[in-house]
Amino acid sequence: MPLPSGIKHVEELPVEGKRVFVRVDYNVPFEKGTKKISDDARIQATLPTLRHLIDRGARIVLGSHLGRPDGQVKPELSLEPVAARLAEILQIDIALADEPAGDGARKVVSDLRDGQIAMLENLRFSPGEEANDEAFARQLASYADIYVNDAFGTAHRAHASTAGMVKFVGEKGAGFVMAKEIDFLSRLLGDIDRPYVAVLGGSKVSDKIEVLDALLDRVNAIVIGGAMANTFLEAQGKSLGKSKVERERLPNARNFLRKASEKNVTVYLPTDVIVSTSLDDDTGSKVVSADQIPAESMALDIGPGTIETFKKVLGAARTVFWNGPMGVFEKPKFAGGTNAIARALADNKLALTVVGGGDSAAAIAQAGLADRVSHVSTGGGASLEFVQGLDLPGIAALRP
Ligand code: ADP
Ligand code: MG
Numbered sequence: 001m002p003l004p005s006g007i008k009h010v011e012e013l014p015v016e017g018k019r020v021f022v023r024v025d026y027n028v029p030f031e032k033g034t035k036k037i038s039d040d041a042r043i044q045a046t047l048p049t050l051r052h053l054i055d056r057g058a059r060i061v062l063g064s065h066l067g068r069p070d071g072q073v074k075p076e077l078s079l080e081p082v083a084a085r086l087a088e089i090l091q092i093d094i095a096l097a098d099e100p101a102g103d104g105a106r107k108v109v110s111d112l113r114d115g116q117i118a119m120l121e122n123l124r125f126s127p128g129e130e131a132n133d134e135a136f137a138r139q140l141a142s143y144a145d146i147y148v149n150d151a152f153g154t155a156h157r158a159h160a161s162t163a164g165m166v167k168f169v170g171e172k173g174a175g176f177v178m179a180k181e182i183d184f185l186s187r188l189l190g191d192i193d194r195p196y197v198a199v200l201g202g203s204k205v206s207d208k209i210e211v212l213d214a215l216l217d218r219v220n221a222i223v224i225g226g227a228m229a230n231t232f233l234e235a236q237g238k239s240l241g242k243s244k245v246e247r248e249r250l251p252n253a254r255n256f257l258r259k260a261s262e263k264n265v266t267v268y269l270p271t272d273v274i275v276s277t278s279l280d281d282d283t284g285s286k287v288v289s290a291d292q293i294p295a296e297s298m299a300l301d302i303g304p305g306t307i308e309t310f311k312k313v314l315g316a317a318r319t320v321f322w323n324g325p326m327g328v329f330e331k332p333k334f335a336g337g338t339n340a341i342a343r344a345l346a347d348n349k350l351a352l353t354v355v356g357g358g359d360s361a362a363a364i365a366q367a368g369l370a371d372r373v374s375h376v377s378t379g380g381g382a383s384l385e386f387v388q389g390l391d392l393p394g395i396a397a398l399r400p
Contacts, residue, residue: 004186006400008173010049010148015058017114021144022049022175023161023394025151025378026064026082035081042153043086045378049150049175050090050117057114061143062086063100063123063161064151071127073099083119094119100126101139109143129160137164150175152182153379155394156386166397174398177378182395184354184375185386193318193352194220198387199310199341201226202324202359205249209256211323214388216259221266221317223310225302225326225337229270232257233290233299241275243299268313272303274327274334285333301327302337314344314351321387323357329366339367346372356383 003009013020024046031038053060067077083096095118097105108118120143123129128136137160141147147169149155154162155178166172174182188196196219200208205228215222224232227244234240235253260267269290275297276285287303288294302310314320322345326337345353346369355364356377364370377383385392 003174003179003182007179007182007395007398008171009179010052010150010173010175013146013148013171013173015053015146016056018058018145019061019109019112019143020053020058020146020148021061021063021140021165021169022046022053022148023151023154024062024064025153026062026079027066027153028082030081037081037085040085040089042378043082043089045177046150046175047089049148049177052176053148054090054092054115054117058146059109059112059114060117061109061112062117062119063140064119065124065129065154065161066122067124069122069124071124071130073125074122077122077125079119079122086117086119090117092117097121100129101136105139105143123159123161130157132158132160132164134164136160138168141165141168144169146170147172148175149394149398150177151394152178152377152382154382155379155392156382156390158393162394163397172398178395178398180375181377181379181383181386184352185377185383187352188319188321188354188387189218189389195317196319196321197221197223197313197317199223199225199314199320199322200324201228201326201338202357203227203244205231205246205253208324208384209249209252211384211388212256213259215321216256216263216265218389219265221268221313222260223268223313225270225306225310225341226324228324229302230299232267232269236269238290239293239295240299241293241295241297242277243293243297268309270299270302270306271309272305273299274301274303274336275299276333279328279331281331281333300331301334307337307340310341311344314341315348317348318351320345320348320351320353322353322355323360323384325359325363329359329363335363335366338363342367342369345369356380356387
């Protein structure tokens with residue numbers, strides 16, 4: 001399927017025998033204080049692109065960041081364990097340069113034979129990466145004949161490896177991960193089947209106020225849960241007890257509710273919640289009306305009445321975007337609302353259902369329903385910017 005605005009899929013690029021720089025997102029989590037990768041999903045996700053390139057005898061140069069070294073060499077943030085894991089998965093040798101750019105990197109790249117892989121060291125070891133410095137971008141570009149971006153999670157950043165270097169490379173395109181993201185997320189911006197319902201939740205209004213505001217111009221209804229809902233409930237004059245509320249965001253919340261009614265977007269907030277005085281497993285919890293949250297309690301999940309309403313709204317939707325869990329889903333006791341939303345998306349076979357956000361992706365995987373929705377985005381911030389209709393620098397750079 002062709003990608004929007006003439007962006008080429010890696011399958012359309014003449015990669016045979018060429019040096020192909022692939023920007024990947026290998027910012028993987030580690031077991032605390034060790035070099036053991038705790039979840040290699042981001043490495044696994046790039047295998048279709050890598051296998052495609054290996055099979056065609058491309059000379060692959062991988063570039064990624066890991067953590068936040070802030071332009072300094074931090075040995076504990078070396079990509080060495082990542083290169084080792086990838087080598088193990090693919091059963092091939094992978095040469096890791098000892099720096100992101102420079103003589104060492106050039107040597108590793110020039111030693112490549114057809115079908116081999118070299119990895120540059122953590123790109124953010126160089127201050128030029130995040131500064132999108134032109135000299136650094138040119139250095140990276142000098143290692144490649146073709147540029148492929150397969151790192152959707154960093155596409156909202158204009159860095160040297162995601163944006164700056166692209167104009168200095170002859171050919172460019174999207175890898176399999178990036179292409180699928182563009183394909184599905186673009187469908188939320190075009191001619192969509194209605195009603196279009198957005199479900200927003202998670203921890204903070206402040207993280208997501210821009211996306212909330214932007215969605216008002218696109219959706220028919222917005223369903224709000226999670227800690228984010230607390231701020232809206234308080235904005236409506238309810239007492240939230242000891243719940244997480246962002247007091248400084250009350251004006252934003254009121255403003256949003258007013259704009260929503262002006263634009264005829266229906267906003268659904270929790271009418272009942274599950275409260276507890278603590279997150280401990282042995283402290284009791286109960287269902288209360290959103291009007292009657294006890295002073296010493298916290299709202300930690302949406303209640304059964306709210307679940308019924310949200311399920312009806314989602315069942316009637318023909319397009320759904322979901323970001324942010326409905327409660328403290330990490331605790332089974334407060335995961336019911338989030339699981340019910342995941343189930344409602346999975347059960348709606350008529351709708352395009354897209355899930356975005358790190359915790360939201362974890363939640364739908366935990367519910368065992370990740371393969372029952374249309375698309376689970378690997379990007380947190382990037383997917384939120386995309387659904388707002390913003391032009392992501394990493395995607396803009398791939399256009400002809
Ligand atoms: P995402 O990563 O999908 O964008 P967020 O990071 O915004 O989601 O929010 C996820 C976090 O919000 C989870 O750690 C969850 O425990 C927390 N959360 C959700 N509801 C509540 C609540 N009612 N009270 C406190 N924390 C909550
Ligand atoms: Mg999160």
